Amino acid sequence: FFLKFLWVALLFGLSSGTDYYELLGVQKTADNREIRRAFKKLAVTLHPDKNQEDPDAHDRFIKITRAYEVLKDDEKRKHYDLFGEDRSSSPSKTQYQSYAYYRDYFGIYDDDPEIITLSHSDFESNVVGSEIKWFINYYSPLCSHCHDLAPTWRSLAKELQGVIMFGAVNCEEDWNLCREQGVMSYPSLIFYPSKEHFYGERRKYELQDFILKKIETGITFVKDKNTWESIKNNHRSWLLILNEINSMSSDTTIIAAILRGLLGVAVIDCDSMSCEEFQDGVKTNSLIYLEKSHDIWSSSTIESDDPQEVMKEVLGLLPSVTQLDDKIFEELISNLQLHKSAPWLIYFNMGPPTEIDVEVKKLQQFLPNFNIGAVNCGRYSKLCADVTISKYPMFGVFKPGGGREFHHGPNLAHSIASFARESASATNIRTLSENEFHKTVALDGGAWFVDFYAPWCPPCLRLLPQLRKASSSFSPETVSFATVDCVSQATLCRSHNIQQYPTTLLFNSTKQPQRFRGSHSASSIVEFVQDLINPSVISLTEETFYLSVGRKSPDSIWMVDFFMPWCGPCQQLAPQYRKLGKMVADLPSVHIAEVNCEVEVDLCEQQGVKSYPNIRLYPLNSNGLNTVALFRGYQRDALSLKRWLVGFLPSAIKELKPDNFNIVTESDSPWLVDFYAPWCGHCVAFEPEFVMLSQKLEGKVLSGKVNCDIYLHLCRSAGVSGYPTVMFYHPRSRKMKGIEIHSQNPSKIIEFVDQMVPSKRNLRDEL
Numbered sequence: 001f002f003l004k005f006l007w008v009a010l011l012f013g014l015s016s017g018t019d020y021y022e023l024l025g026v027q028k029t030a031d032n033r034e035i036r037r038a039f040k041k042l043a044v045t046l047h048p049d050k051n052q053e054d055p056d057a058h059d060r061f062i063k064i065t066r067a068y069e070v071l072k073d074d075e076k077r078k079h080y081d082l083f084g085e086d087r088s089s090s091p092s093k094t095q096y097q098s099y100a101y102y103r104d105y106f107g108i109y110d111d112d113p114e115i116i117t118l119s120h121s122d123f124e125s126n127v128v129g130s131e132i133k134w135f136i137n138y139y140s141p142l143c144s145h146c147h148d149l150a151p152t153w154r155s156l157a158k159e160l161q162g163v164i165m166f167g168a169v170n171c172e173e174d175w176n177l178c179r180e181q182g183v184m185s186y187p188s189l190i191f192y193p194s195k196e197h198f199y200g201e202r203r204k205y206e207l208q209d210f211i212l213k214k215i216e217t218g219i220t221f222v223k224d225k226n227t228w229e230s231i232k233n234n235h236r237s238w239l240l241i242l243n244e245i246n247s248m249s250s251d252t253t254i255i256a257a258i259l260r261g262l263l264g265v266a267v268i269d270c271d272s273m274s275c276e277e278f279q280d281g282v283k284t285n286s287l288i289y290l291e292k293s294h295d296i297w298s299s300s301t302i303e304s305d306d307p308q309e310v311m312k313e314v315l316g317l318l319p320s321v322t323q324l325d326d327k328i329f330e331e332l333i334s335n336l337q338l339h340k341s342a343p344w345l346i347y348f349n350m351g352p353p354t355e356i357d358v359e360v361k362k363l364q365q366f367l368p369n370f371n372i373g374a375v376n377c378g379r380y381s382k383l384c385a386d387v388t389i390s391k392y393p394m395f396g397v398f399k400p401g402g403g404r405e406f407h408h409g410p411n412l413a414h415s416i417a418s419f420a421r422e423s424a425s426a427t428n429i430r431t432l433s434e435n436e437f438h439k440t441v442a443l444d445g446g447a448w449f450v451d452f453y454a455p456w457c458p459p460c461l462r463l464l465p466q467l468r469k470a471s472s473s474f475s476p477e478t479v480s481f482a483t484v485d486c487v488s489q490a491t492l493c494r495s496h497n498i499q500q501y502p503t504t505l506l507f508n509s510t511k512q513p514q515r516f517r518g519s520h521s522a523s524s525i526v527e528f529v530q531d532l533i534n535p536s537v538i539s540l541t542e543e544t545f546y547l548s549v550g551r552k553s554p555d556s557i558w559m560v561d562f563f564m565p566w567c568g569p570c571q572q573l574a575p576q577y578r579k580l581g582k583m584v585a586d587l588p589s590v591h592i593a594e595v596n597c598e599v600e601v602d603l604c605e606q607q608g609v610k611s612y613p614n615i616r617l618y619p620l621n622s623n624g625l626n627t628v629a630l631f632r633g634y635q636r637d638a639l640s641l642k643r644w645l646v647g648f649l650p651s652a653i654k655e656l657k658p659d660n661f662n663i664v665t666e667s668d669s670p671w672l673v674d675f676y677a678p679w680c681g682h683c684v685a686f687e688p689e690f691v692m693l694s695q696k697l698e699g700k701v702l703s704g705k706v707n708c709d710i711y712l713h714l715c716r717s718a719g720v721s722g723y724p725t726v727m728f729y730h731p732r733s734r735k736m737k738g739i740e741i742h743s744q745n746p747s748k749i750i751e752f753v754d755q756m757v758p759s760k761r762n763l764r765d766e767l
Helices: 002-015 020-024 032-046 057-072 074-083 099-105 120-126 144-159 175-180 204-212 225-234 250-259 307-317 326-337 357-366 381-386 413-425 434-444 458-471 490-495 522-533 542-548 568-583 601-606 638-646 681-696 712-717 746-756
Strands: 115-117 134-139 165-170 188-192 220-222 237-243 264-269 287-293 296-302 344-349 371-376 394-398 404-406 429-431 448-453 480-485 503-508 511-515 557-563 590-596 614-618 671-676 702-707 725-729 739-741
Touching: 020 032, 020 057, 032 057, 032 099, 032 115, 057 074, 115 120, 115 144, 120 175, 120 458, 134 144, 144 165, 144 204, 144 307, 188 204, 204 250, 220 225, 225 264, 237 250, 237 307, 250 264, 250 307, 287 307, 296 307, 307 357, 326 371, 326 381, 326 394, 357 371, 357 413, 394 413, 404 429, 413 458, 429 458, 434 448, 434 480, 434 490, 448 458, 458 480, 458 522, 503 522, 522 568, 542 590, 542 601, 557 568, 557 638, 568 590, 568 638, 614 638, 638 681, 671 681, 681 702, 681 746, 725 746, 739 746
Parallel strands: 115 165, 134 165, 220 264, 237 264, 344 371, 429 480, 448 480, 557 590, 671 702
Antiparallel strands: 134 188, 237 287, 287 296, 344 394, 394 404, 448 503, 503 511, 557 614, 671 725, 725 739
C-alpha cells in the first residue's frame, strides 16, 4: 500500500510541477541529514532495479536523484531557492548507483541520532573554530573496514552521548573536505579541536580510553568532612558518588562528563570519612542526588549505575523549565518592550521529550541572569508562527526593548548559552518577519541595515556574530540592524531581488537601498555604515553629475567611479574607493564621486561607459568634461588609486641634489625632506602621502626630496641608513643631518611639524 501511495503522490507531484522539497517530502528548512534520509527512503523503494516492470521507473528515479543532488549541495540549493530549477542543466547528466548501494552503503549513520553525518558546510559551521569536542569518522561506503567499524562506532556514540559529539563524513560524497583534513586512508578517526588522529586498535575499549583521557569532568574529590563543608554551597545540587577514590571506574568519569554544567559532581571517599549523613551505612558504592531548597539539603538515591540511565534520573530530579502559554508570552513581551524584564531564552518545541532536554536544563546553570522558558508549538502554533518559528526545536533570545534573535548552531548548552549572552548584549539588532519589515523598515523612515540570509548557509552564520558586534557601535537613532530569514520569509526576499546569501542592504526612506560589498567583518560593516551616514564618496545622479562635474572649475579635480552593483570587481573596489575618499577628504580641491549605472542608465550611455568599474578623472586646469583621464591600472586598492590621483596634483616638492642642498640648511624657513630610493617599495607607497603632506603643510614648511640611489654620498652625510627617511630641518640649522621623524604616518608627521612650528608663517618663495 505504501509503495502504491508513494507512486501516486510522486506522479502527481511531477505532473503538477512540484518543487524539489515536495518531491523528497521534506520542508524547506530541512537539514542535510533530513534530506539524505528522505532520499534513501525513496531510493530503496522506487529504484529501477526493484521496479523493472515499470517503464517510467528510470525517469522517475532520475528526477528524485536530481532533486537530491541539488538540495544536498549548498551552492545549488541556494540557486534553486532563489531562482527555481536550472533549466540549462540537463537531467540526462544525472546518474545513480545500484539498488544494493542505496540499501547497504548509502548514509551508513543516518539512522543513528547520536552520530551526525557532516557535509562540508556542516563541518564549517559546527566544527571549525568551535571549542566543542568532536570525534569524527572519515569513511568510504565501499570500504569493508569502515563497515566493520560501524557497530563499534554506534555503540560508542550511544554510551558516550552527552560527553562529546560523534561525527561521520562520507568521503565519496565530500571528498574535498576529507582532502582538506588530510585523510589518506579509510576509516580515519580524528579528534577535534586538537585535530589528533587515532592510530590504535579500533576496538571499543581503546577508543573509549582515548576519549576519556581528553575530556574534562569537573569532579571534586572529597576525603574529609571539612573539605565537603567548604564546597557544598558552591552548587545548589550535587551528584555524590560514594566510593573509594582509588577504585574510580570509567563509568564514573562518563557520568561526571555528561552532568558537567548541570550540577556539582563529587566523589566522597567513604574509606576516609563517614558517609552516614548521605546514606544509611558507613561504606557503600551508591549514587546520591543532593539538592538544596530553602536552606535545607535533601537527598535521593539514584538506582541505576549506567551513565545514560543516571543522566535520565538526575534530569527528572532537576527543576523543570517554565512552560509558557500564549498569555504569559504576551505579558513577557510587553515587559521586555518596556525594559521591565531581564532577557528571555525560550525553547520552542513540539512537546514530546527529546535528547535536547538535558541541554535545556544545563542552560539554567549557564545563564543565571536570564529568564528561561519553553513553548509547546504543537499547542500554541499561532504564537510560534507569529515569531517566525519554522523548525523544531528552536532557541530564541527575546531582548529588552522588544528585539529577538534565533540560534542556528548546534543544540548544545555551551553553544546556545554563548549565543544567548552575545545576542542579549546586542540590543540594536533583531529578526524581522515580513509584516514587521513593512511596519519598521519600509515605513519607519530611519536607517536600517538588514541582512538577508538562509540558516543553512555557512557564510551567513559566520556573518551573524559580526553583525551583532557592529550593531553595538551605533544607536538605533542613527541606524538599526535587522536580519531576515529568507527560508521562512521567501516572499519578502524575492520582492527585494535577493540573489545570493548573505545579502546586506542599508535602507533609508529617502534613498535607494545601498548594498554592502565589503568583507564580512564587524570593522568593515561599521566603516560601510559610517561612510553612508557621513559619506566620503559623493553619489551622483544625472542631474547632479552635470551640475557638478559638468560645470567643474579649473581649480578642482573630480574622480568618478561608474559601477554596476552586481559586478564582482565593482564590489571589490567599493570599500577601497570609500577608503580613498577618506584619505583625501581634507584636500578641498579634490572630489571623489560615484555613479550607479544600474540606476543612471542614460547618464552612463551618454558618457560612453561600456565596462565596469570605469574610473575617470577630470583634472585641474580643465573646464567641465573637456579633459578626462581613465584609470587603467590593474590594482584597484586605495593606495594605487591615491598614487594615480596624486600624479594630477601640483607639487611644491623641490628635487634636492648635492649642489643645491644648502637651500635647506641655510634657509630662513623650516624644511621637510624625504630621502628615498626608487626601487624601495615602501618609498613608492609613501610618495603620494608625501605629496599630500606638502600640500597640507604648505605655508608652514617647505618640502624637498633626495634620490639616494643617485646621491648616495649626500644621504650618508645626512645620516640616512634606511628608506624612506623623513627629516625635519630647523631654519638656518646649517647641519646636514636633520631631526629624523620615525614614522611614515601622515598624521604623526603633521603632529610632529605642529610641535616644531607652533604657528603658521608666511613663507616667502626661496626657491
